[in-house]
Each structure stands twice: as C-alpha cells, then as structure tokens.
Amino acid sequence: xxxxxxxxxxxxxxxxxxxxxxxxxxxxxxxxxxxxxxxxxxxxxxxxxxxxxxxxxxxxxxxxxxxxxxxxxxxxxxxxxxxxxxxxxxxxxxxxxxxxxxxxxxxxxxxxxxxxxxxxxxxxxxxxxxxxxxxxxxxxxxxxxxxxxxxxxxxxxxxxxxxxxxxxxxxxxxxxxxxxxxxxx
Numbered sequence: 001x002x003x004x005x006x007x008x009x010x011x012x013x014x015x016x017x018x019x020x021x022x023x024x025x026x027x028x029x030x031x032x033x034x035x036x037x038x039x040x041x042x043x044x045x046x047x048x049x050x051x052x053x054x055x056x057x058x059x060x061x062x063x064x065x066x067x068x069x070x071x072x073x074x075x076x077x078x079x080x081x082x083x084x085x086x087x088x089x090x091x092x093x094x095x096x097x098x099x100x101x102x103x104x105x106x107x108x109x110x111x112x113x114x115x116x117x118x119x120x121x122x123x124x125x126x127x128x129x130x131x132x133x134x135x136x137x138x139x140x141x142x143x144x145x146x147x148x149x150x151x152x153x154x155x156x157x158x159x160x161x162x163x164x165x166x167x168x169x170x171x172x173x174x175x176x177x178x179x180x181x182x183x184x185x
Contacts, residue, residue: 007096007097007170007171007172008094008095008096008097008169008170008172009094009095009096009167009168009169009170010092010093010094010110010111010164010165010166010167010168010169010170011070011085011093011094011095011166012025012070012085012086012092012093012166013025013026013027013028013029013091013092013093013164013165013166014026014029014085014086014090014091014092014093015029015037015038015039015040015091016040016041017039017040017041018041019041019050020041021089021127021128021130021131022086022087022088022089022131023040023086023089023090023091024086025085025086027165027166028163028164028165029091029092029163029164029165030161030162030163030164031065031110031114031116031158031160031161031162031163031164032158032161033158033159033160033161034157034158035064035158036048036061036064036065036157036158037064037065037091040091042061042063042064042066043064044061044064045060045061046058046059046060046061047059047060047061047062047063048061048063049063051125060157061157062119062120062155062157062185063119063122063155063185064116064155064156064157064158065091065092065116065155065156065157065158066089066090066091066092066122066153066154066155067090067091067092067093067094067099067108067116067153067154067155067156068088068090068092068093068094068099068152068153069093069094069095069097069098069099069100069153070085070093070094070095071095072151072153073085075151076135076138079134079138080134081132081134081135081138083132083135087131088128088131088152088153090153092110092164094170096170097170097172099153099154100121100150100151100153100154100182102118102154102172102174102182103118103174103175103179103180103181103182104118104119104120104175104179104180104181104182104183105117105118105175105180106118106172106173106174106175107159107172107173107175108156108170108171108172108173109170109171109172109173110162110164110168110170111162111163111164111165111168111169112162112168113160113161113162113163114158114160114161114162114163114164115158115159115160115173116156116157116158116159117156117157117159118154118155118156118182119155119156119157119185120154120155120182120183120184120185121150121152121153121154121155121182121183121184121185122150122152122153122154122155122184122185123152123184123185124136124139124140124150124152128152138151139151139152140152150184154182155185
C-alpha cells in the first residue's frame with residue numbers, strides 16, 4: 001500500500017559527527033544506503049550507538065536514521081519543556097505523519113530519491129533528563145490503564161540514498177501483509 005501523495009513534510013534535518021545529545025540543524029543531509037546519514041556519528045552498517053556498540057559491536061545498525069514528529073514539540077510545551085528540531089538527537093524532524101503508529105517495515109520516501117525502512121521505536125536514555133529535567137517522563141509515559149506510551153521517535157535503515165532537506169515531501173509506503181507494531185530498537 002502506498003499513499004497517493006506526500007503524507008508529510010520534512011521540517012528540519014540534523015547531523016553531528018560526534019556522540020553528543022543534540023544534533024545541529026543543517027541545510028541538508030545525504031542518506032547512504034545501508035549506512036545512514038553521511039557525516040553522522042550514528043552512521044554505519046553495524047551498531048554505532050555507544051551502549052549498543054559496547055554490547056555487540058557486530059550487531060546490525062537498526063538506528064541509522066532517527067525521526068521525530070514536530071507535533072511532539074507542541075505537545076511538550078504545556079509540560080514546561082521547550083524543544084526545537086535536532087535537540088532530541090533526531091536526524092529528521094517531520095510534520096503531518098503519526099510516526100509512532102507506523103507499522104514495522106514501513107518505507108518512508110523522502111524527497112525525490114531517498115527511502116528509509118522503519119525498524120522500531122527509539123529507546124530514550126537517561127541523558128534526556130540531563131538535557132531537561134523531567135523530560136524522560138514525558139517521552140515514556142504510562143496511562144491510567146497501565147499502557148506504556150513511547151513518544152521519543154522512530155528509527156530506520158536507509159534503503160535508497162539521496163539528499164534530504166527541509167520542505168521535502170514524505171510519502172508513506174505501508175508493508176504488504178500483516179502490519180506488525182513497532183518494538184524498541
């Protein structure tokens with residue numbers, strides 16, 4: 001299944017060549033197939049997140065590209081948390097797509113060339129509270145029924161490379177067959 005036109009839009013793109021919490025906003029990023037964001041510290045065929053790399057350096061990198069919906073920033077404002085693109089470490093800030101509801105294996109087509117296959121939800125780490133105290137509780141919440149709600153964005157691997165920049169359309173291609181919910185990667 002494919003959406004007929006752009007379902008969403010790229011608001012901002014970010015990358016950082018060092019393992020820092022926030023990523024600086026840039027004018028464009030280049031996605032490299034099977035590798036990630038060119039020049040980003042999390043790019044690589046194998047796990048690059050420091051914790052994951054230490055546990056298993058040969059594990060495949062399921063976290064090549066990190067997406068967060070800009071709508072989250074507005075939802076955080078009433079809780080006293082002011083967040084801007086790149087500040088939560090994402091590579092691509094989007095609008096118009098409910099990222100957290102996409103099924104495993106969804107393809108996001110970004111701009112004219114690039115595509116990313118969604119591998120799972122981001123597992124926010126405790127560094128978030130160092131960035132803004134209490135923010136972790138806002139990104140991983142438990143509702144009254146005891147259901148955990150994760151809001152820290154989604155991760156994916158680059159299928160087709162290309163340049164991505166603010167204003168690019170995002171087309172959603174859902175996987176064939178049964179739609180599996182995202183787990184944590």
